[in-house]
Amino acid sequence: SSDLTQDPAVSVALGQTVTITCQGDSLRPYYADWYQQKPGQAPVLVIYGSDNRPAGIPDRFSGSISGDTASLTITEAQAEDEADYYCYSRDISGDLWVFGGGTQLTVL
Amino acid sequence: QLQLQESGPGLVEPSGTLSLGCAVSGGSISDSTWWTWVRQPPGKGLEWIGQIWHSGRTDYNPSLKSRVTISLDRSKNQFSLSLTSVTAADTAVYYCARLSAYNEADQYFYALDVWGQGTPVTVSS
Numbered sequence: 001s002s003d004l005t006q007d008p009a010v011s012v013a014l015g016q017t018v019t020i021t022c023q024g025d026s027l028r029p030y031y032a033d034w035y036q037q038k039p040g041q042a043p044v045l046v047i048y049g050s051d052n053r054p055a056g057i058p059d060r061f062s063g064s065i066s067g068d069t070a071s072l073t074i075t076e077a078q079a080e081d082e083a084d085y086y087c088y089s090r091d092i093s094g095d096l097w098v099f100g101g102g103t104q105l106t107v108l
Numbered sequence: 109q110l111q112l113q114e115s116g117p118g119l120v121e122p123s124g125t126l127s128l129g130c131a132v133s134g135g136s137i138s139d140s141t142w143w144t145w146v147r148q149p150p151g152k153g154l155e156w157i158g159q160i161w162h163s164g165r166t167d168y169n170p171s172l173k174s175r176v177t178i179s180l181d182r183s184k185n186q187f188s189l190s191l192t193s194v195t196a197a198d199t200a201v202y203y204c205a206r207l208s209a210y211n212e213a214d215q216y217f218y219a220l221d222v223w224g225q226g227t228p229v230t231v232s233s
Contacts, residue, residue: 031217033219042224043220043223045221048219049212049215052210054219084153086154088220096156097144097156099153099154101153
């Protein structure tokens with residue numbers, strides 16, 4: 001089991017906005033990174049430090065954190081955003097790392 | 109631009125040892141960073157296996173700690189994963205990755221910014 005909890009599946013209409021959440025006690029003292037993974041591909045970092053976007057990631061991807069919950073928001077979702085999304089953070093001890101269970105995003 | 113490439117047997121017998129390497133190109137294994145292993149069983153999510161600092165310090169997933177070893181091979185500029193006493197539950201795609209530090213307003217954040225393509229490993233006789 002994961003220390004970080006995500007909804008298994010979420011859907012969004014093309015062009016609409018969707019938020020994917022990640023909940024865990026370890027998020028209170030730390031932060032979350034978010035990864036996008038498409039079938040047969042390695043994960044790609046889309047958000048680090050809860051709300052920072054790496055170079056090359058479209059600005060429709062944004063992140064936030066409040067208390068024990070981190071959120072990834074995709075504004076005006078595109079067909080190519082259909083993928084699995086994973087949050088990643090330290091565990092409560094701070095020495096180890098853990099992934100959330102993942103959220104499968106479907107763009108309708 | 110740093111690149112990572114996993115290598116190793118795609119098939120391991122039950123109770124045997126899984127051994128994988130991750131070759132680093134475009135950078136040095138001695139760079140001040142954490143080198144990480146992650147795995148993904150078929151149809152399931154990502155699982156953090158562990159990491160090694162350029163100095164050799166390691167951290168492991170508690171659920172695997174008794175069976176896993178991550179090490180550096182500076183002569184080959186690569187880092188390695190060894191997992192003993194494997195079972196079918198260890199069948200997965202294994203990824204190596206770099207944990208990089210990002211400095212935002214004098215606050216450091218860490219994230220896996222470079223990944224290998226992944227290598228599938230099946231545990232079966």
